[in-house]
Amino acid sequence: MSPEKQLELLKRGAAQIISEADLLEKLRQNRPLNIKLGVDPTAPDIHLGFTVALQKLRQFQDLGHTAILIIGDFTAMIGDPSGRSKTRPQLTHDQVMANARSFRDQAFKILDPKKTKTVFNGEWFELMTFEEVIKLNSRVTLQQMLQREDFAKRIANNEPVRLHEIQYPIIQGWDSVKVQADVEIGGTDQLFNILVGRDLQKEEGMPQQIVFLMPLLEGLDGVQKMSKSLGNYVGVSEAPETMFGKLMSISDTLMARYYLLLLGEEMPGGHPMEAKKQLAFRIVERYHSRECAQAALNDFNTRFSKKDLASADLPVISLDGLAPDIVSVVVAAYAQAFQITKSRGDARRLVEQGSVQWAGEKITDPKATPAFAKGGELKLDKTRAVRVAG
RNA sequence: GGGUAGGUACCGAAGUGGCCAAACGGGGUGGACUGUAAAUCCACUGGCUUACGCCUUCAAUGGUUCGAAUCCAUUCCUGCCCA
Numbered sequence: 001m002s003p004e005k006q007l008e009l010l011k012r013g014a015a016q017i018i019s020e021a022d023l024l025e026k027l028r029q030n031r032p033l034n035i036k037l038g039v040d041p042t043a044p045d046i047h048l049g050f051t052v053a054l055q056k057l058r059q060f061q062d063l064g065h066t067a068i069l070i071i072g073d074f075t076a077m078i079g080d081p082s083g084r085s086k087t088r089p090q091l092t093h094d095q096v097m098a099n100a101r102s103f104r105d106q107a108f109k110i111l112d113p114k115k116t117k118t119v120f121n122g123e124w125f126e127l128m129t130f131e132e133v134i135k136l137n138s139r140v141t142l143q144q145m146l147q148r149e150d151f152a153k154r155i156a157n158n159e160p161v162r163l164h165e166i167q168y169p170i171i172q173g174w175d176s177v178k179v180q181a182d183v184e185i186g187g188t189d190q191l192f193n194i195l196v197g198r199d200l201q202k203e204e205g206m207p208q209q210i211v212f213l214m215p216l217l218e219g220l221d222g223v224q225k226m227s228k229s230l231g232n233y234v235g236v237s238e239a240p241e242t243m244f245g246k247l248m249s250i251s252d253t254l255m256a257r258y259y260l261l262l263l264g265e266e267m268p269g270g271h272p273m274e275a276k277k278q279l280a281f282r283i284v285e286r287y288h289s290r291e292c293a294q295a296a297l298n299d300f301n302t303r304f305s306k307k308d309l310a311s312a313d314l315p316v317i318s319l320d321g322l323a324p325d326i327v328s329v330v331v332a333a334y335a336q337a338f339q340i341t342k343s344r345g346d347a348r349r350l351v352e353q354g355s356v357q358w359a360g361e362k363i364t365d366p367k368a369t370p371a372f373a374k375g376g377e378l379k380l381d382k383t384r385a386v387r388v389a390g
Numbered sequence: 391g392g393g394u395a396g397g398u399a400c401c402g403a404a405g406u407g408g409c410c411a412a413a414c415g416g417g418g419u420g421g422a423c424u425g426u427a428a429a430u431c432c433a434c435u436g437g438c439u440u441a442c443g444c445c446u447u448c449a450a451u452g453g454u455u456c457g458a459a460u461c462c463a464u465u466c467c468u469g470c471c472c473a
Contacts (some may be wrong), residue, residue: 157469158468158469158470159468159469160468160469221417245426248425248426248427249426249427250427251427251428252425252427252428253427253428254427255427271425272425272427273425273427274425276425276427300426303426304425304426305425305426343436343437343438344437344438344439345435345436345437345438345439346419346434346435348439348440349419349420349433349434349435350419350420352420352433352434353419353420353421353433353434354420354421354422355419355420355421365440366440367440381419381420382419382420382426383426
């Protein structure tokens with residue numbers, strides 16, 4: 001494919017490219033470019049937000065370029081305590097490696113393994129001497145670092161910024177030098193870090209990498225960016241029904257964003273709910289299978305559109321050894337079926353407020369001891385219901 | 391090192407001896423209405439309890455007091471100013 005055509009394709013969905021002219025120049029060299037994407041294996045799950053960048057990387061692969069997936073095992077072990085006083089738990093090397101493995105498996109749902117080089121940045125950072133670290137630091141000024149928005153903001157808010165945090169851009173930048181990146185992909189929040197990579201490459205007398213920024217995907221709340229810690233994410237390895245359900249709960253405005261960023265197309269007209277089912281279907285299909293997507297859609301229709309719990313496929317709980325009152329059963333249901341710890345107070349509240357239904361009937365008396373017939377359905381809250389073993 | 395301001399529940403933030411499990415706002419959850427949408431309205435939001443109430447909490451420890459988030463001492467942590 002001609003360089004111009006490639007650029008045309010790659011530009012689609014990108015938030016910012018620095019610069020297009022330079023990228024075109026590289027594409028014209030007619031060789032596989034090194035496309036870098038850094039990941040931080042602090043959590044083992046990939047969510048849809050990260051797939052935006054991964055999909056772009058895949059596109060580069062399809063055009064014949066080489067994906068370089070950098071696993072930040074070194075940085076993950078240091079632990080980044082950004083975000084006020086909360087110190088992130090420092091991970092052991094074993095945890096990081098386990099996360100990295102699971103990360104790679106998930107990433108390969110999108111990437112082409114044959115055209116992907118995975119590298120760990122511990123490979124070079126663990127070998128650096130303190131002298132080399134100091135030298136590396138001497139190339140960047142404090143003022144440059146402080147220009148970064150989140151540092152500036154934290155300083156303005158009188159929040160601490162620790163010295164090692166301002167090394168992150170340098171660390172990430174040095175990765176670019178080590179892997180000889182031609183292009184680095186990242187979210188728009190990565191602009192600064194990627195630019196540092198350019199600076200360091202220039203100092204090393206290397207060609208500078210292209211900054212390739214993808215928009216940040218908002219999480220399920222529609223406001224903040226999708227992240228694990230905010231709990232507003234959809235993981236690519238979540239169960240089909242969960243994934244489908246989460247996607248169905250998003251707002252219409254957010255749906256338009258998801259169409260654009262995840263499917264790369266405009267939201268179709270017609271009833272918004274149909275469009276949303278389409279979206280949920282296609283995403284489940286992408287990460288599971290067509291059959292799973294169909295099953296999730298059917299399940300959704302049964303449970304929510306037709307409100308027919310009786311024929312829905314629900315997790316099964318056992319009542320053995322439980323007190324017969326509704327509160328105890330609800331607590332046990334959350335624990336057994338969803339691994340959620342509910343206090344008895346919470347469970348009682350759900351009952352009193354009319355959320356809990358047994359066999360289609362609301363039960364609002366916390367002392368109630370309905371006869372739990374085997375095979376019956378117990379609705380817990382908006383999205384969760386269970387079936388009694390039998 | 392010196393000075394100074396602080397550390398309250400998921401977050402922000404009031405409270406400065408009893409009326410404090412702790413105002414208010416955000417967030418979250420449930421209900422009504424819906425399309426598991428948005429908007430709106432209502433309720434709930436430390437644990438145990440049907441309830442009376444009991445228990446654990448306001449950085450930590452120790453103390454004063456009939457009684458402490460509030461007063462005192464020590465310690466830990468953070469910001470700001472000076473060096």
